[in-house]
Amino acid sequence: MRKSVGMSAIRLLVLGAVRQHGRAHGYQVRNDLEYWGAHEWSNAKPGSIYHALKQMAKQGLLVAHEVAPSTAGGPPRTEYEITGQGTEEFLALLREAITSYDQKMDVLSAAIGFIVDLERSEAVELLRRRVAAIEAWRMAVTEHYTPEDGPEVLGHIGEIMHLWVHSADAGAAWTRGLIARIEGGAYTFAGEGEPFVGVLGEGEENPYATGVPDPGDYH
């Protein structure tokens, strides 16, 4: 039994991308992630992607196939295939990412991208647990950081807590909305026929590759 590795958006993204293709090389993963806009909301940069592939291959979650020179220019490429253990890990990461509240939006975002790989009922169940987790966190944190001498003693430092609670509430509201949409029949989940295709076909162009400026540029 392998020790579970810490949550990270890249592992989930890369594992999920390889899984959707069955077999994929790094550049393909890189393109999928760009198609999903993952470079906007996560640290999905080339180096991290190739590193994750190698690492997970070493850990037995993927198997690496050495493959002949590229069919479309550039250096030869290595293809990766997901293993049984990799699939287990993927599902574990996915469930954990949806359920737990750790205010890392990149992890949640990655998980939303794969949520349809679960069955509809489980997705709803996990999202409900998420809401409960957020509420529990909120309660613990407001109780703990409410000084007996009144909130004034915190001064402006209290604003930080306020920010976190505010955005936890926003996260909870969004989650409830998503639950409602899913229960209302939106999207196609596992075992419900023709799944939504979230990957680019061969030679298909990516309409979202460029154009959204880096958020950091807004100032």
Add this chain to the structure above:
Amino acid sequence: MRKSVGMSAIRLLVLGAVRQHGRAHGYQVRNDLEYWGAHEWSNAKPGSIYHALKQMAKQGLLVAHEVAPSTAGGPPRTEYEITGQGTEEFLALLREAITSYDQKMDVLSAAIGFIVDLERSEAVELLRRRVAAIEAWRMAVTEHYTPEDGPEVLGHIGEIMHLWVHSADAGAAWTRGLIARIEGGAYTFAGEGEPFVGVLGEGEENPYATGVPDPGDYH
């Protein structure tokens, strides 16, 4: 003129903590950050803190003084003092963190902790710019990711965008609230007399050191 280094919560936190003391050793910084709850909402772990201190000393933002054995047990310690360049960098980081919208809440949180180091009018001005930046980002992103064939074509992937926009809106709302409170006279800013003391005195105990479980534990 030194090239500006990428935004990171640790650099801002550590620089600001040293600055408040005038002169501080690593363990002191570590304690301040814990007092502010920074270990809850940022990667303020021992290794990162000591690393940041050494790094910034190497870059001339801090000067390291080798100091005699600890006065209170444990190994000898190194004290750090902020330089003129360090102060400049601190203010630059602070202004940048408040103004720009990069959806990294840890950076913003750190900045809020130091916002009273600016003058009230500048704080308000920067926060207004922040709101504008969020709105600009929101507009760019909604326009760019709205397919001509209607939003259905995105499938569940569209939920990711929805999440980001939702939390941007929450961030904007919180920022507006903060602006209102500051304009309403809350808190004590630079040049307004007795500042709020955000550091622990010698031997004073930290009421918030433990007790809030890790967010990841909620699931």
Add this chain to the structure above:
DNA sequence: CCTCAAGTAGTCAAACTTGACTAGATGGAG
């Protein structure tokens, strides 16, 4: 006086991230 838990201060290797870089193939302009 001895012990041992708790506090003090910091180090370290392993893992991860970043951004720039390499290097071959294709295809269109001149």
Add this chain to the structure above:
DNA sequence: CTCCATCTAGTCAAGTTTGACTACTTGAGG
């Protein structure tokens, strides 16, 4: 035909983060 911009696919060194570990001191209890 040649040049060069662009795409393909990936590597690499430098920097950063993590969590476990070390080593020393104090002080309370027996």
